[in-house]
Amino acid sequence: MPRGPTPPLTVKILIVEDERRLGQFIKKGLTERSYTVTWVPNCREARDALCETGYDAIILDLGLPDGDGLDLLREWRASGFNEPVLILSARDEVEDRVKGLDVGADDYLAKPFSLEELLARVRSLLRRQSAAKETFLEHRDIRVDLLARTVTRGCETVNLTSREFALLEVFLQNPGRILPRTMIAEKIWEAHYDIDGNLLDVYMSKLRAKFDLDPAKPLFKTVRGVGYQMLS
Amino acid sequence: MRSIGTRLALWYAGVSTATLVFLFVGGYYLLNGHLINGVDLLNATELEQIKSSLGPDTDRLTPAQIGERMRGMTAQASVLFYIQLHGPNGELLFTSPNLGNLRLPDMDVPGSRVATATLEGIGEVRLGEFSLPTMHVTIGTSLAQVRKVMEGYTETSLILVCLMLVFSVITGLVLSRAAMRPVRLIQETAHRIRSDNLSERIPVADVQDEISNLARLLNEMFDRLELSFNQIRRFTAEASHELKTPLSLVRLHAERLLTEGGLAPGQEEAVQMQLEEITRLNKIIEELLFLSRAEAHAVRLDFHREDPRAFLQSFAQDARALAEHRGMACTATIEGHGLVDYDAKWLRQVLFNLVQNALNVSPPGGHIFLTSDFTVESWRVAIEDQGPGVPAGQRERIFERFVRLEGGGPGDTKGSGLGLAISRSIIGLHQGHIRAEATAKGVGLRMVFELPLAGMPAVPPPGPAAPPVTDDPLD
Numbered sequence: 001m002p003r004g005p006t007p008p009l010t011v012k013i014l015i016v017e018d019e020r021r022l023g024q025f026i027k028k029g030l031t032e033r034s035y036t037v038t039w040v041p042n043c044r045e046a047r048d049a050l051c052e053t054g055y056d057a058i059i060l061d062l063g064l065p066d067g068d069g070l071d072l073l074r075e076w077r078a079s080g081f082n083e084p085v086l087i088l089s090a091r092d093e094v095e096d097r098v099k100g101l102d103v104g105a106d107d108y109l110a111k112p113f114s115l116e117e118l119l120a121r122v123r124s125l126l127r128r129q130s131a132a133k134e135t136f137l138e139h140r141d142i143r144v145d146l147l148a149r150t151v152t153r154g155c156e157t158v159n160l161t162s163r164e165f166a167l168l169e170v171f172l173q174n175p176g177r178i179l180p181r182t183m184i185a186e187k188i189w190e191a192h193y194d195i196d197g198n199l200l201d202v203y204m205s206k207l208r209a210k211f212d213l214d215p216a217k218p219l220f221k222t223v224r225g226v227g228y229q230m231l232s
Numbered sequence: 233m234r235s236i237g238t239r240l241a242l243w244y245a246g247v248s249t250a251t252l253v254f255l256f257v258g259g260y261y262l263l264n265g266h267l268i269n270g271v272d273l274l275n276a277t278e279l280e281q282i283k284s285s286l287g288p289d290t291d292r293l294t295p296a297q298i299g300e301r302m303r304g305m306t307a308q309a310s311v312l313f314y315i316q317l318h319g320p321n322g323e324l325l326f327t328s329p330n331l332g333n334l335r336l337p338d339m340d341v342p343g344s345r346v347a348t349a350t351l352e353g354i355g356e357v358r359l360g361e362f363s364l365p366t367m368h369v370t371i372g373t374s375l376a377q378v379r380k381v382m383e384g385y386t387e388t389s390l391i392l393v394c395l396m397l398v399f400s401v402i403t404g405l406v407l408s409r410a411a412m413r414p415v416r417l418i419q420e421t422a423h424r425i426r427s428d429n430l431s432e433r434i435p436v437a438d439v440q441d442e443i444s445n446l447a448r449l450l451n452e453m454f455d456r457l458e459l460s461f462n463q464i465r466r467f468t469a470e471a472s473h474e475l476k477t478p479l480s481l482v483r484l485h486a487e488r489l490l491t492e493g494g495l496a497p498g499q500e501e502a503v504q505m506q507l508e509e510i511t512r513l514n515k516i517i518e519e520l521l522f523l524s525r526a527e528a529h530a531v532r533l534d535f536h537r538e539d540p541r542a543f544l545q546s547f548a549q550d551a552r553a554l555a556e557h558r559g560m561a562c563t564a565t566i567e568g569h570g571l572v573d574y575d576a577k578w579l580r581q582v583l584f585n586l587v588q589n590a591l592n593v594s595p596p597g598g599h600i601f602l603t604s605d606f607t608v609e610s611w612r613v614a615i616e617d618q619g620p621g622v623p624a625g626q627r628e629r630i631f632e633r634f635v636r637l638e639g640g641g642p643g644d645t646k647g648s649g650l651g652l653a654i655s656r657s658i659i660g661l662h663q664g665h666i667r668a669e670a671t672a673k674g675v676g677l678r679m680v681f682e683l684p685l686a687g688m689p690a691v692p693p694p695g696p697a698a699p700p701v702t703d704d705p706l707d
Contacts, residue, residue, distance in 0.1 A: 022477055022480055022481055022484075025481065025484050025485075026484075063469070063470075090469075090472040090473040090476040090477065091473075098534075111476040111477060111480045112476055112479040112480035112482070112483045112484075112510060112514055113480060113483070114483060114484070114487055115484055115487055116487070161549065162549075163549065163553070189580070198557070199550055199553070201557075202553045203553060205557065206553070224504065225487065225490075225507045225508075
């Protein structure tokens with residue numbers, strides 16, 4: 001599986017989205033990042049498309065004109081299709097999200113979303129299958145021991161609160177990638193939406209105070225309107 | 233226990249026992265009269281005896297003769313009867329020896345031939361006065377036997393009444409329980425029917441009686457409820473979809489403008505502002521839809537029964553971070569233990585709203601206080617700020633939608649204006665209550681919410697001015 005931001009042309013993605021302009025927009029955005037994208041507007045065509053070829057990931061809208069995306073997903077999982085599926089839905093409620101994941105979706109993204117966030121989630125979806133759980137994470141001169149829960153920077157130990165540790169871990173597992181705020185919040189607070197207020201910014205500023213010491217070579221970058229990125 | 237069944241049983245026992253008491257009292261008077269009549273008859277019979285003892289020539293007898301004849305006769309009867317003879321002018325002719333020095337009284341009531349009197353040393357005596365051609369005869373019989381019979385009667389009646397009371401209470405309870413069983417079944421089913429199993433119905437017996445009619449009526453009500461419930465769900469899902477798809481497009485295009493570059497700094501700022509407003513708009517849509525679903529009780533919470541201590545400590549950590557970031561302080565005092573059914577995600581949302589509001593109104597360098605404790609029935613959390621506070625008359629209004637107080641109340645100025653309405657809704661879904669009050673120090677505002685401990689009844693609002701938001705009619 002590719003680990004760079006530019007995947008080879010062989011990564012194929014199916015988009016099932018009834019709103020034509022939205023479908024086209026996503027298709028365009030993904031194509032620009034060199035994915036091979038098929039867009040279908042309804043359940044019937046989605047079934048046909050999936051029967052014809054295999055896909056590396058599927059982006060599935062729930063409210064489709066000829067059926068519910070959840071039923072379609074259930075049908076796929078029952079018949080043995082195990083492609084990673086990202087649900088794209090206007091229904092951003094805990095129970096919908098839980099139901100979606102229960103039926104077999106791998107991730108859930110609520111509308112309105114940013115393209116960067118969609119891309120980040122698609123990348124994490126593609127990576128998920130090959131991801132191995134490591135016990136040590138390293139980046140630049142930062143080294144995190146996930147078992148002992150210790151962090152060293154160079155030779156010195158850095159004391160972190162549990163929230164800061166969790167935040168750093170998320171970044172170290174996704175070096176160089178833009179991480180949407182919602183995705184970070186989900187991992188740290190298990191929140192189903194963007195955590196209220198500027199709590200994430202507060203913890204980011206704490207983390208920056210401890211690790212981002214060289215202004216010439218910043219570690220973290222704020223991606224306005226989307227989230228944060230740890231630079232390599 | 234204040235159930236209809238118990239009340240029916242008590243009524244039944246009361247009425248049947250009262251009827252029995254009434255019958256026994258009536259019986260008492262009838263029997264008493266009957267026995268006294270018998271005594272009067274005895275007295276009359278004794279007169280005949282006296283007449284025959286005196287012989288046919290009473291008018292010619294001297295008092296000495298009368299005394300002699302009477303003594304011969306009373307020798308046998310003196311145990312039972314008290315006899316006294318008077319001459320036509322009232323002179324005493326004879327008294328039976330068992331009277332000793334006592335005298336039988338005259339009839340008090342003129343014209344009456346019988347009366348009851350109490351004699352010293354003898355007790356109650358039934359008197360009969362009779363007139364013979366030359367004398368008046370007064371005959372008395374002790375009522376001791378009658379009294380004894382009546383006492384026995386009373387005793388037996390009391391025992392029977394007590395037995396009746398016990399028996400009728402038991403019978404009443406058994407009967408009412410049997411009669412109430414269908415009602416209880418209805419109650420249990422109706423209680424079980426909630427938003428997650430609205431399609432369940434009360435089983436209806438195939439007969440036409442009051443109970444099955446009630447069950448049918450309730451089922452029809454559930455039908456309507458399910459229908460409107462589903463309508464709300466469909467509406468919110470569709471409204472969500474219809475609003476958010478265009479919103480997604482607006483956002484995606486705005487972002488594209490930014491990523492493609494080439495914008496003047498002012499233009500870029502305008503696009504950033506658009507993105508922020510889209511986020512805000514999205515939040516308002518989410519919250520409005522949540523409120524409408526909460527009002528229809530169409531929100532399903534993921535309740536867990538836990539001691540909220542750890543949850544609150546984890547939250548306090550975030551609250552402190554938020555406060556310190558703004559140059560303020562936050563002190564958390566978490567006391568006591570207890571089990572509460574709550575959905576941590578939603579409750580955290582409430583706490584965040586409250587802390588955010590408290591930080592927004594606090595002066596620079598301010599201090600907010602988070603306290604948590606337990607009462608016998610509830611878990612209580614309060615967040616206190618040092619802001620300007622809210623006048624007493626306005627403290628309920630801040631929970632209304634889009635209400636912002638002049639001079640910057642706790643309504644989040646940057647937020648949707650729905651934060652407190654949402655909070656009240658979430659607390660309401662937890663059977664709890666949230667209110668704003670003055671602080672003990674007189675400065676700032678204290679927001680308090682209370683949730684019932686596991687197994688305890690819902691926390692009632694403190695006054696009539698605070699109906700839970702979930703009971704508002706849907707407009």
